[in-house]
Amino acid sequence: MKGLLQRDVNQETFTLNLGPQHPATHGVLRVKLEMDGEYIVEAEPVLGYIHRMHEKMGENRTWAKFLPNCGRMDYLSAMSYNHGYVATVERAAGIEVPERAEYIRVITVELNRISSHLLWFGAFVLDLGGFTPLLYAFDDREQILDLLESVTGSRLTYCYFRFGGVYNDIDDSFIAGTREFIKRLRKRMPMYDALVTKNIILIKRLKDIGFITKDMARRYGATGPVARGSGIDFDVRKHEPYSVYPEFDFDIPVYEEGDSMARYMVRMDEIEQSMRIIEQALDKLPGGEIKPKKAVKMVKPEKGDYYCAVEAARGSFGIRIVSDGTNTPYRMKLRSPTYSNLSLFGEAAKGMLLPDALALMGSLDLVIPEIDR
Amino acid sequence: MPELLRVILFIIFVLSFAGLNAAYLVWCERKGAGHIQRRIGPKEVGPYGLLQPLADGAKLMTKQLFLPKGVDPVLFMVAPLMVMVPAIMSFLVIPFSESFVGRDINIGLLMIFAFASVNVLGLLLGSWGSANKYAVIAGARCVSQNVAYEIPMLITTITIVMVTNSMNLNEIIRSQAGWFFHWHFFRLDISLLMPVSFLIFFVCSLAETNRAPFDMAEAESELIAGAYTEYPGMGFGVFFMGEYANIVIGCALTAILFLGGWQAPIPLNFGGFLGVLWGMFWFFLKLYALIFTVIWIRWTYPRTQFYELLNLSWKVLIPISLFNLILTALQIKIFPWL
Numbered sequence: 132m133k134g135l136l137q138r139d140v141n142q143e144t145f146t147l148n149l150g151p152q153h154p155a156t157h158g159v160l161r162v163k164l165e166m167d168g169e170y171i172v173e174a175e176p177v178l179g180y181i182h183r184m185h186e187k188m189g190e191n192r193t194w195a196k197f198l199p200n201c202g203r204m205d206y207l208s209a210m211s212y213n214h215g216y217v218a219t220v221e222r223a224a225g226i227e228v229p230e231r232a233e234y235i236r237v238i239t240v241e242l243n244r245i246s247s248h249l250l251w252f253g254a255f256v257l258d259l260g261g262f263t264p265l266l267y268a269f270d271d272r273e274q275i276l277d278l279l280e281s282v283t284g285s286r287l288t289y290c291y292f293r294f295g296g297v298y299n300d301i302d303d304s305f306i307a308g309t310r311e312f313i314k315r316l317r318k319r320m321p322m323y324d325a326l327v328t329k330n331i332i333l334i335k336r337l338k339d340i341g342f343i344t345k346d347m348a349r350r351y352g353a354t355g356p357v358a359r360g361s362g363i364d365f366d367v368r369k370h371e372p373y374s375v376y377p378e379f380d381f382d383i384p385v386y387e388e389g390d391s392m393a394r395y396m397v398r399m400d401e402i403e404q405s406m407r408i409i410e411q412a413l414d415k416l417p418g419g420e421i422k423p424k425k426a427v428k429m430v431k432p433e434k435g436d437y438y439c440a441v442e443a444a445r446g447s448f449g450i451r452i453v454s455d456g457t458n459t460p461y462r463m464k465l466r467s468p469t470y471s472n473l474s475l476f477g478e479a480a481k482g483m484l485l486p487d488a489l490a491l492m493g494s495l496d497l498v499i500p501e502i503d504r
Numbered sequence: 505m506p507e508l509l510r511v512i513l514f515i516i517f518v519l520s521f522a523g524l525n526a527a528y529l530v531w532c533e534r535k536g537a538g539h540i541q542r543r544i545g546p547k548e549v550g551p552y553g554l555l556q557p558l559a560d561g562a563k564l565m566t567k568q569l570f571l572p573k574g575v576d577p578v579l580f581m582v583a584p585l586m587v588m589v590p591a592i593m594s595f596l597v598i599p600f601s602e603s604f605v606g607r608d609i610n611i612g613l614l615m616i617f618a619f620a621s622v623n624v625l626g627l628l629l630g631s632w633g634s635a636n637k638y639a640v641i642a643g644a645r646c647v648s649q650n651v652a653y654e655i656p657m658l659i660t661t662i663t664i665v666m667v668t669n670s671m672n673l674n675e676i677i678r679s680q681a682g683w684f685f686h687w688h689f690f691r692l693d694i695s696l697l698m699p700v701s702f703l704i705f706f707v708c709s710l711a712e713t714n715r716a717p718f719d720m721a722e723a724e725s726e727l728i729a730g731a732y733t734e735y736p737g738m739g740f741g742v743f744f745m746g747e748y749a750n751i752v753i754g755c756a757l758t759a760i761l762f763l764g765g766w767q768a769p770i771p772l773n774f775g776g777f778l779g780v781l782w783g784m785f786w787f788f789l790k791l792y793a794l795i796f797t798v799i800w801i802r803w804t805y806p807r808t809q810f811y812e813l814l815n816l817s818w819k820v821l822i823p824i825s826l827f828n829l830i831l832t833a834l835q836i837k838i839f840p841w842l
Contacts, residue, residue: 145637147637147638153728154724154725154728155725155726168644169641169645169810256806257725258725259725259806259807260716260717260719260723260724260725260726260806260807261804261805261806261807262537262541262803263537263540263541263803263804266541266542266543267541267542270542326804330805330806332717332805332806332807332808332812333806335808335809335812336806336808336809336812484809484810484811485641485726486723486726486807486809486810487809489725489726
């Protein structure tokens with residue numbers, strides 16, 4: 132009869148292992164918590180349970196062969212990661228992309244962003260103990276997956292972009308389906324607002340709880356909705372424009388409060404903004420080729436150091452590539468947004484109650500394979 | 505009827521009632537949750553998935569009763585029973601119909617509350633005996649939650665007892681005879697805050713039975729399975745049955761105290777066996793309507809934060825119920841003919 136019963140009951144704090152198998156960590160993340168009752172004295176995220184060495188993998192295969200890996204990092208917004216990689220390589224090798232392909236990229240990336248935010252919305256409310264919104268969000272997300280499946284052939288880990296274009300052209304049924312879906316989601320969003328956003332229990336759990344200050348977000352390099360929820364007006368799409376984003380009219384939702392509610396609102400607003408971008412892109416969609424005129428055969432970028440960042444659903448995703456002029460990268464470094472966003476959890480969760488800290492963790496929108504890479 | 509036969513019949517009825525309720529409320533809950541979430545719910549085992557509870561039961565029973573390392577074997581095994589047994593005992597005094605009641609004693613209400621308090625002890629012992637930190641946190645939460653919510657619940661009950669001058673449940677129901685507006689819920693002439701009392705009582709019974717949005721004892725997204733984390737097979741199954749039995753008791757009490765128990769909404773009563781069935785029909789209708797509300801709430805709302813839960817009780821429910829108590833006392837004193 133050992134264990135808790137015979138321990139020294141006078142000890143001030145105790146260690147609680149949250150994970151790696153815990154419903155709230157959304158995957159194999161382990162958080163070592165030093166607790167005083169239900170208050171968190173110290174929180175230390177422990178990473179690496181599903182590290183797959185994507186960066187090393189990138190260094191020992193040709194440039195094109197790394198493409199499928201991108202979708203396996205953040206499986207919820209795989210398009211953005213594909214986009215980040217092809218954009219970097221195109222910049223390095225000086226490949227021109229036809230305009231239609233860029234538009235198709237924007238449409239699919241934004242659709243993917245909506246699906247990622249919808250899934251986050253469901254999972255976040257699930258973290259707070261409400262099970263039902265998850266299934267409604269999945270219902271909507273399913274429509275996006277169907278749309279993307281019809282054009283890319285896969286539902287989750289897309290490998291749709293190619294150097295200099297995209298793999299497949301979109302057809303009229305995809306365009307009609309996307310318009311239909313946007314109409315449908317516009318009808319559903321007020322329902323989510325009425326049932327979840329305005330729910331008094333939810334407001335009490337999120338408002339003025341889980342603060343991430345502007346300074347903290349800067350120090351840890353937080354990006355994406357986490358930074359924008361803390362009042363940092365930064366979105367790669369607007370501030371370091373890439374692809375054809377400058378041609379669209381959209382807003383960057385920024386909330387000054389820095390609490391869990393602010394991050395929630397940022398994401399809900401971003402769904403609306405993404406819908407605006409898609410609508411404009413569908414209206415303006417130019418004709419023409421989706422692949423460069425001269426087929427890209429063997430990519431061999433000039434010797435040099437290249438970096439390109441894109442705005443993924445969780446923040447700024449950047450790839451730094453060092454090329455030595457051969458057909459494999461010399462060095463590849465992936466900068467994934469959730470890694471930085473998670474790093475601030477230890478500081479932000481200090482002194483919080485366990486359920487509030489889990490709400491904070493949920494509002495960071497963690498995808499573990501992307502942290503571990 | 506000879507005493508022994510009565511006891512045996514009662515035990516058979518209550519055990520099967522509690523067991524069937526636990527089994528089929530789970531089915532209702534899963535089916536209800538399914539429809540609320542635009543799914544179908546269980547449908548494979550039997551027609552409409554009606555045999556699913558039996559399959560679940562068989563699964564739980566065939567599981568090994570594994571004792572994890574470090575648990576206190578006695579507390580660990582006794583705890584589920586301490587949740588289950590008081591709940592079953594409470595059925596003893598619940599009048600399903602005027603003459604269909606295990607024991608028509610004059611302190612029935614008191615007895616139910618006495619047994620209801622044992623429930624939390626079972627959860628606490630179970631969580632402490634599991635030697636699991638998540639379970640201990642859940643146990644501690646559970647105790648403070650129950651202490652906080654028993655007070656407004658009892659104060660509200662005292663209001664009713666003051667009105668009816670009796671703790672006999674049958675007596676309380678009889679005082680609500682006649683049309684449906686004679687039910688306590690509608691009796692604004694006795695106490696202006698009667699609907700509020702009903703609400704307080706119902707919320708408290710949700711909290712007492714650890715149901716969503718107050719399910720601190722389980723809190724699956726925070727504490728894995730809370731107090732039940734380490735329980736295998738039927739250990740968990742008995743806890744589960746106890747929980748559902750407690751929901752039935754809580755809803756039955758709400759129906760008895762505020763919605764006229766077995767009284768029909770119109771002044772129509774029958775004698776003999778038909779009368780028993782008529783009473784049971786109305787009682788079960790009210791009971792299951794309330795239980796459905798409980799299920800509905802669970803699948804609609806997120807969980808409250810723990811301190812919000814305590815604040816709600818200490819800062820809102822207790823003052824209101826105290827005020828209500830004084831108001832009712834005044835009304836009874838000033839208008840004694842009502």
